[in-house]
Amino acid sequence: MEKINEVWVSPIGLKSIGTINGMPLYTSDKLKAKFVQGFRESTVSSYIENLESLIEQEVITPCFGTKSLFRYFIIRNLVKGGMTTLAFYSPKTNKIYFLMDNNATSLGIVPNQEIGETTVHEFVHYFAENNSSKFITMFAHKLGLYYSCVFNIMLNARVSVKDGYEIGKYLFKNGEKNSTLTFEEIAILLRKYVKPTSTLTEDEFKNTINGFLNAIYLFFNDDPRCLRKPYYFFHWCFEQGFKRSFGLNVGWKICYQEAVFPSEIICSISHLPLVRTKIISAMKTID
């Protein structure tokens, strides 16, 4: 019975902690205690030593939300298969919310490992936002590896890790930090760093880029066609990036955010041994 040690909290005694985008969130001391306990029983427990004080400072708040929240935050956040948990980092409030659903069907049971990994995932977003220059230098090689891999597959090219990093750095600065990134800029970026080593003809290159930009457009407009033919290919490239660069099978995760938000790549591999030391030292700077 694996579920015996998992977190279950009764929805009784909940206090409102206000609303995010008009939707109410609730927490309780019991929920906070259970959340800490779940985190401590996960394999990433040692990653964040001061979790209690971060909860105290409301950097992270474990809470219950309403079902409608799950739809709203689906794009920018990690959603696991059963959709029983969802955490998100809001750059607007600079806070992390960890939602534990309390509807009757799921019984509010959340596996400890999921609490651990999801919490670390969101703290890496927090770190990327609050320590941008540290983030981009610390994970330069991983970002370079990932983006060179993805675009080499997509555009049949031989982009170096160094140029892959230049792509990641540009996306981080203009897509993730400033939100000024345009489709045209993405096309120019790829033409600069990928076209020189691509074996595609001019027409093939142009058509592939157009298809890719369409796929991202559909994704950010919540259009499920981004996961169907002919666009599925682009999702597959981002998924393969995880597999070939880090040996990670992402399962059901939708991988289009990575096209614009580089921190998502590091968040998604944050539980892997290959970045353990770096993630722990990044987490130490959060206080």
Ligand SMILES: [Zn+2]
């Ligand atoms: Zn994320």
